[in-house]
Amino acid sequence: MATFINTDTLKFQLFDVLNAEQLLESEYFGDHDKEGLGMFLDSITDFSEKELFPYFQEMDENPAHFKNGKIITHPQVAKMFSEAADLGVIAATLSNDHGGLQIPLSVHTVATAIMDAANNSMPGYAGLTLGSLELILEFGSDDLIQKYAEHMMTGQYAGTMCLTEPQAGSSLSDITTSATPQEDGTYLIKGQKIFISGGDHEHTENVIHLLLARIDGAPAGTKGISLFTVPKFSPDGSSNDVITAGEFLKMGQKGYCTTHLIFGEKDHCVGELVGETNQGLKQMFKMMNGARIAVGRGAAAIAMAAYEASLKYANERSQGRKVTDTGKKDPSQEQTLIINHPDVRRLMLRQKAISEGAMSLVLQSAYYHDRITASNDPEEKKKYHLLLELLTPMAKTYPSEKGIDAVSDGLQVLGGYGFCSEYILQQYYRDIRIFTLYEGTTGIQSIDLLGRKMTMNEGKAPQLLAQEISKTLSVARKIDDFAPYADQLGRRLKDIVDIMEYLGQFSSKGKFNTYLADASLFMEYFSTVVVAWQWLKMGIKATEMKGSGVYSDEFLESKIHTMKFFFHYEVKATAGLKDIIMDPAMLTLKTEKEVII
Numbered sequence: 001m002a003t004f005i006n007t008d009t010l011k012f013q014l015f016d017v018l019n020a021e022q023l024l025e026s027e028y029f030g031d032h033d034k035e036g037l038g039m040f041l042d043s044i045t046d047f048s049e050k051e052l053f054p055y056f057q058e059m060d061e062n063p064a065h066f067k068n069g070k071i072i073t074h075p076q077v078a079k080m081f082s083e084a085a086d087l088g089v090i091a092a093t094l095s096n097d098h099g100g101l102q103i104p105l106s107v108h109t110v111a112t113a114i115m116d117a118a119n120n121s122m123p124g125y126a127g128l129t130l131g132s133l134e135l136i137l138e139f140g141s142d143d144l145i146q147k148y149a150e151h152m153m154t155g156q157y158a159g160t161m162c163l164t165e166p167q168a169g170s171s172l173s174d175i176t177t178s179a180t181p182q183e184d185g186t187y188l189i190k191g192q193k194i195f196i197s198g199g200d201h202e203h204t205e206n207v208i209h210l211l212l213a214r215i216d217g218a219p220a221g222t223k224g225i226s227l228f229t230v231p232k233f234s235p236d237g238s239s240n241d242v243i244t245a246g247e248f249l250k251m252g253q254k255g256y257c258t259t260h261l262i263f264g265e266k267d268h269c270v271g272e273l274v275g276e277t278n279q280g281l282k283q284m285f286k287m288m289n290g291a292r293i294a295v296g297r298g299a300a301a302i303a304m305a306a307y308e309a310s311l312k313y314a315n316e317r318s319q320g321r322k323v324t325d326t327g328k329k330d331p332s333q334e335q336t337l338i339i340n341h342p343d344v345r346r347l348m349l350r351q352k353a354i355s356e357g358a359m360s361l362v363l364q365s366a367y368y369h370d371r372i373t374a375s376n377d378p379e380e381k382k383k384y385h386l387l388l389e390l391l392t393p394m395a396k397t398y399p400s401e402k403g404i405d406a407v408s409d410g411l412q413v414l415g416g417y418g419f420c421s422e423y424i425l426q427q428y429y430r431d432i433r434i435f436t437l438y439e440g441t442t443g444i445q446s447i448d449l450l451g452r453k454m455t456m457n458e459g460k461a462p463q464l465l466a467q468e469i470s471k472t473l474s475v476a477r478k479i480d481d482f483a484p485y486a487d488q489l490g491r492r493l494k495d496i497v498d499i500m501e502y503l504g505q506f507s508s509k510g511k512f513n514t515y516l517a518d519a520s521l522f523m524e525y526f527s528t529v530v531v532a533w534q535w536l537k538m539g540i541k542a543t544e545m546k547g548s549g550v551y552s553d554e555f556l557e558s559k560i561h562t563m564k565f566f567f568h569y570e571v572k573a574t575a576g577l578k579d580i581i582m583d584p585a586m587l588t589l590k591t592e593k594e595v596i597i
Helices: 007-017 020-025 034-061 076-087 105-118 123-139 142-153 280-314 342-374 378-413 415-419 425-436 442-453 456-476 483-507 512-516 519-545 553-581
Strands: 065-067 070-072 157-162 178-181 187-197 206-215 226-231 242-247 258-263 270-273
Touching: 007 020, 007 034, 007 105, 007 342, 007 519, 007 553, 020 105, 020 342, 034 076, 034 105, 034 425, 065 242, 070 242, 076 123, 105 123, 105 280, 105 342, 123 142, 123 157, 123 206, 123 226, 123 280, 142 157, 142 206, 157 187, 157 280, 187 206, 187 226, 206 280, 226 280, 280 342, 280 378, 280 425, 342 378, 342 519, 342 553, 378 415, 378 425, 378 442, 378 456, 378 519, 415 425, 442 456, 442 512, 442 519, 456 483, 456 519, 483 512, 483 519, 483 553, 519 553
Parallel strands: 157 206, 178 206
Antiparallel strands: 065 070, 178 187, 187 258, 187 270, 206 226, 226 270, 242 258
């Protein structure tokens, strides 16, 4: 087991709670067995222990920076590209037809979570390369695949996603980067992109940018956006007129470069169209949805790593004395470990409940993706596609928002030392803060959940999810001591129905601003319900496995106790959210009289 994350917990969630082994019964994943996948995860753990975690704080102290027109990053990034590629990190989920390993995404998610926990500045480089490659393989021409696929799969070339522009931010309909058709079928690209993760470094032979631009004369808005491959270097090795203008200096994830790129300053930046014209945003969303699950994974992994660090400290730090039943302390007693103080235990349990629950939600999403891939039944594919669509904004948002709270609790456990750079908690706290902003802010994800995912196909997705949760409730009610938790979760599901009926009166009247005004609160409520479902599943499985010898009874009892904690503290704390959402007072809508002054 790694020093920075509990790999037994990850394997318990993957193989026991999700029963991911059943995926291997399908034709698509049939070449793998549980033992082989376990060895893959063990090799990733070993690599992360040796090549990622030892450089975690060092990369924070020596951040990526801009010098003499180049981005300088830590030399260990080169080892990550070469050795992680050799281990199959980039090729793992790709099909055999494309030279991949055809490993389930849920397994790959555990592997990359281990890397995230070891050094969260590193996996993004490989992750963006994989995401870019997937777009080329699905939508690109044979020529593009021939040109880039093998080099990206082996880590010789890196890949990025170039969406954001200075004047547009998250509003992709306002991008102005242009693409002018040339006689040879290529396009001249001109424009700027900002906040480009992994946008430039010296550790690969080339960087292939997957870039959104507007072909001259294309329709306005998102309907006129196309997708292009734009390499840093041309095939002959010369510059492709992609200029690095600078590096954004960040409060966290300092080892992960974030660049400002200028395309076509000298009017000879060449790009090639990926797929059809004006379909770029639709194509890019394939990568973005995968990236959103990856963001949730990264946040959950950081929160789990922070828990391990604060748990270690709480088991070593002696301070104060136990309070006796009389309410007094005996000064003659030796100091007690801080893990014995009830409030510290509350902080620790909340960390554990949030971080492990968040990871379980992420793995549930990845598992639904695998079910789509493994199935040959069109109706089954449709079912899991709807479930995945519904869970994706929650899988991105809950770990990143609640993960901040969890890491903050971990920092609190350390007291004053938590605020000192000598201790790792402050770095986790700074690193995790970006995750609520990556791949669409919390507000954007919340509007997507309430404004689109809840209502698509006449509300079919939440109906399917309710059916899945109801199956778990039926099992839980047959276990001693679990019925109250099942009943509590059932009531929360009914609350969601009540909320949607209340909000529906506004959408039916065209009052969409009112309907969406508290979308972020709805996100928090619904996400907590879904994570409660995950904890109920973990509690059930832990109960079933007691005495099996696969895990210690202490390990399993810890899951059951943390499940109870989550229901007692986190689920009950959401009661006020329903009251706020269904309160007729609309205090955030813009009125004629400005109140924010």
